[in-house]
Amino acid sequence: MIGAFTLCILLNQTVAIFFLAFISYLALKEYLSLIPTRRIDREVLLFAYLAIPIRYYWAAIDWYGMFILFVPVWVFLFLPPLLVLRAERGLSARGRHDLLGPDDDGVHALPHGMAARVGRRRQSGRWRSRALVLPCGADPVQRCGAILLGQALRPPQGHAACQSEEDLGGADRRRRHDNARCGACRPLPHAVGYALVCAGRPHPRHRRLPRRHHHVGDEARSRREGHRRTDPGPWRHSRPRRQPTYAAPVFVHFVRYFYYP
């Protein structure tokens, strides 16, 4: 494995990205197989898997930094021994939270904070800090609150009034109806919605440039002509692919707050 890893790194960046993504996938799968999970977690766990290619795409476009790639590996290395040490299989809500606390801090707060810290463009770094670090600040608050309260917020079992089951005959023919407008019962569609809104909303500094100032990809010319605060991108829109910067944290945190204690 070490040999393959070294070879991939030496050969080609694209190969290395795909290789690391696959390793991250395997590590995440191993981790999720080791910890207790619930049926209700399935959608979020699927998102965790989908986040891998997204994060590696960000790494490939030189946005996120290579440190993020090893996060699932940290999880793989760090948390199973904790599980063994605690000898807890049927984790209580508090136990689960204590266990996943380092995961929260490591996986979310630290990489996001680092991403904001290492932002190369000063003008967007401040906004990125606000967008990324502030939501992460809620993690420790949430954790302390859970510890103080003695129990964490219960994951959504769904409001009884919002759910009904239709028996279509036979045990396999049961269909559950959720109230699509209830954010607690259906957090995932709501999170997707909020993320899409954030993705579609242009950043205050990412404005569409006048045609005469449009120098596609020519950052040097842009700077030379005094447009330092703009970052010309395609379609005369400054860095449109930066929008996931704001959409992804909203999505991640919205889902996490509802699903995880």
Place this chain on the structure above:
Amino acid sequence: MSKNPLTRLLRFLFFAVVVRAVILVALGLTVRHRERLPKDGPAILAGNHNSNLDALAMMSLMPLRLLPKLRPVAAMDYFYSSRLRGWFADQIVGIIPVKRGSGKEGGNPLLLAEQALDRGEILVIFPEGTRGEPETLQAFKKGIGHLAKARSKVPVVPGFIHGLGKAPPRGSALLVPFNVIVSVGEPLYGKESYDAFISELEAAMTALAAQEKLPAWE
């Protein structure tokens, strides 16, 4: 199962490219005691049933050269509910359909399965009859006992699938990867009393289920 070479090619490609990629690479199938698997037919693989992918996982245990001989036994009413699903189940997966409840009407629902064993094929059977909760065994149906009794020289190899029931559980089409482990037991042989055989098989499956300690699934 069709003898059309194009259909056979499609079946081979489906299992070699799609099924193996999903089961062996994406999910990562680990096999305990692979040496207990039958080297050739006739044989019966008996597993627990928690997921739609169980049959494909059991079939992935065997080498590709045995693919033409692998036949999962499945409920006719479920797989023949639409023409497309019926074609796929029949031609690509190669199921042996069983009409549920036909034994009470005086027929032999396992006639096709017995004929397949006579041809030297390897059957994949789920004695529980239907999918249940992950890692939880339901009471076995009598069919496997009758089949083992009718072909008492055919080995019945129990295999307990851990983890696959969580990947796509019953009632969900969403595939969320979890590690899958299959524990293979010692081959069993049919007895005069099918009840005694079922009890023996249930005991073997329960012992296999206890071999892996997996996290709770709420």
